Amino acid sequence: MVAETTNEKATSWMDTPPRSPLLRHYSAKLIANMPWLDKLSSPLQGWVNGLFGSPKDASYRIKDMLAGIWLGHPVHPILVTIPIGAWTSTMVFDLVWLANEDDDAMARSADMMMWLGLAGATGSAATGLANWVDTDGQEQRTGMLHALLNGSVTVLNASSAVLRFTGQRKTAIALSSAAYGLTIYSSYIGGELAYSDAIGVNRVIPEAGPDEYVAVMEASDLEPGKLTRVDAAGMPAVLLKEGSTIHAIAATCSHLGGPLDEGSYEDGVVYCPWHNSGFRMCDGAVVNSPAVYSQPTFAVRERDGKIELRRLEHA
Template structure:
């Protein structure tokens, strides 16, 4: 096994991290509870997770600072110093968005995420120390601290990539879930009373049905955020709230009311025909 993969595997199975991870996760969850904070840090208004977007700023700034420190001459020193400062400033909101995302993870992903956060936090401390050393005239020490910070940063980035591409953390869980494009009967109208909801199969996907008066509303039953079962969530004010992390979607069109979800819930057309409730997927432009 690749040594890095072996290390990640060891981290994933090191359950002694669970205690501290759980305590930090609970504190983070309380801090981001307000809807505005949750939506912003999750990237809900952006329609894309915010953390991956923000990581480009500190990683890019610190990478270029390291390049200038390594191959640049005295003329490049002011630019390197500015880049170190930019990385420090942008690392703080990046960490906040990452902490918000990490607070929703469990098990091996939570363990890897904790080490990822420690690595990136260590890189921030090293680059901050580098900035202090540069400002005091100890440029050789500053460069050494920056180089050490860059090495730790690369390890943290590797763990972050594993979380996204290896563990599929915070990716759209409804991607590839395509319901029938033709009207498809899913249950008898008499089986769904006003105000009730049911999970039904529609082709190869499962759909949440909700009866509102004479009309029926339908959404994909798998939460786009982390795959939570929407049929077990609460329904109020025309919205359904995922029982896992609180993502709230409008039943009429799948629009996100509250994060952490960043991808709207796939919505289906529904009708009653000859005593049967039928659904079909909406065209992407509707």
């Protein structure tokens, strides 16, 4: 327990950096002391959201593709391996060349890996932007710093690539080495977003649900056409009755945990009230991003005047 003095200004835990280890503490403190990042984030998010449009717009399909609906998993973690791997190879080849400056094969290999990394950085940036655009608060600020660091890395490496063509290889290596140092810290920031802030994580995973049928409500109390939240052995579920059919999927949005029962329903699709992720009520499949993970579904039956649910599949 940590005592507070009566004159100490109260600070939300959301804005308080972790105490340990020191790297996380000072990294989070650094970001907390960068409010100017918010002035960049808000207009950028507004512009990107305007570019993608709404889920019913054809342009929104671009966001769905970048987010990874087709993959069932965010695309960004896959693509980031290309620039990081390529630029690591560039550094290794550069070090070998520095040991023997007559080794043209090492120079050519370093240059090829540099350009491969730049190509991969483009796709990585686009998919990262599609994931970041629906964040807010500390995650939004952290993501903005991550993007600025990656942008700086790309500019340094692009400059290095040009200098290599003009014969200024040692200066080019100095630039790419500085870029690699920034890459390491930016990767750390990206890890914070993924593993500490759980951006891109399936939020339904911690919920278990019943292997056997459990009663959740009186059948007579379920109103047709109304999203209704129930508890299935500790797992929130949302029900919808259409005619004689009752659909049931997990009520916790797989994207960032929004309550689907508080969302809207239209043409067989329930939309999350937080970020408008769309899921088919009949099978939990993702209709539109930002969610990429489908909602778990439930088998439904009526017995002795009660509605009973049993979870069907893994998240």
